[in-house]
Amino acid sequence: MLIEEYDLELFTPPCEPGAERFSARARLRTDIREVLPYLNAVVRGAIYHPGAPALTWKEDGHTVAVHPYEVLVSEVQDRESAQAALERVIERINRLWERRDEITPSYETRRPPTPMEVFQLLPQTNCRACGEPTCFTFALKLVAAQRKPEDCPPLLESRYAEQLAALRDLLLSAPART
Ligand code: SF4
Known part of the structure; x- marks a missing residue:
């Protein structure tokens, strides 16, 4: 151990x-x-x-x-x-x-996403349904891991499915390996 x-x-x-x-x-x-x-x-x-x-x-x-x-x-x-x-x-x-x-050890380094990169994948309506005053505030909290993409109700609508998938990929910027 x-x-x-x-x-x-x-x-x-x-x-x-x-x-x-x-x-x-x-x-x-x-x-x-x-x-x-x-x-x-x-x-x-x-x-x-x-x-x-x-x-x-x-x-x-x-x-x-x-x-x-x-x-x-x-x-x-x-x-x-x-x-x-x-x-x-x-x-x-x-x-x-x-x-x-x-397991093959990995020495790869990755850059964390910026708030602006995250913001660009949000609906950008500032509807406040997530409880935040703006989508950018929500983006800041996503980057800080204080919120999850699912906390944005509009993002769960089918018309945003591609953006939601891209956002999840961005926040977890590596392929699933566990
Ligand atoms: S619920 Fe989504 S679209 Fe509405 S303000 Fe929050 S992040 Fe923006």
Whole structure:
């Protein structure tokens, strides 16, 4: 098992005092940098930062970051969910490590989508059905993984099916490999 022990920390990000979102951090006792290219090969939409080194991806509306001695899950609604999400990620890393001989590691790096690229795939009517004042605000939250494409009701209409598919591809800018 790659990650056997860790110290768990739950916190509200210091840049968002009073925010109703939580993060969970696992401080590891072993260096797990070797798993990063394997995760990069299988995690849909992962972005590899070889210089850091780090791997980040969006999942279920939150952000996951894996570093040599740390796994972080952020933007989760409550402390319990943050802890559960972190434990799921650690389980996934351990399972992946066990079958690494079957996986070709990837050192590919990808660029995350910009808010404007995302905005261009939205209906651009500013109808507010998503609860945001404008489509661009919604695009900013999509990029930050605080909202999902399905939170835009018009986008679920058949006339926007191609845009919705393109948006999903853009937000998860890698082929499904898990
Ligand atoms: S629901 Fe969709 S179309 Fe309406 S404002 Fe939100 S993002 Fe724009």
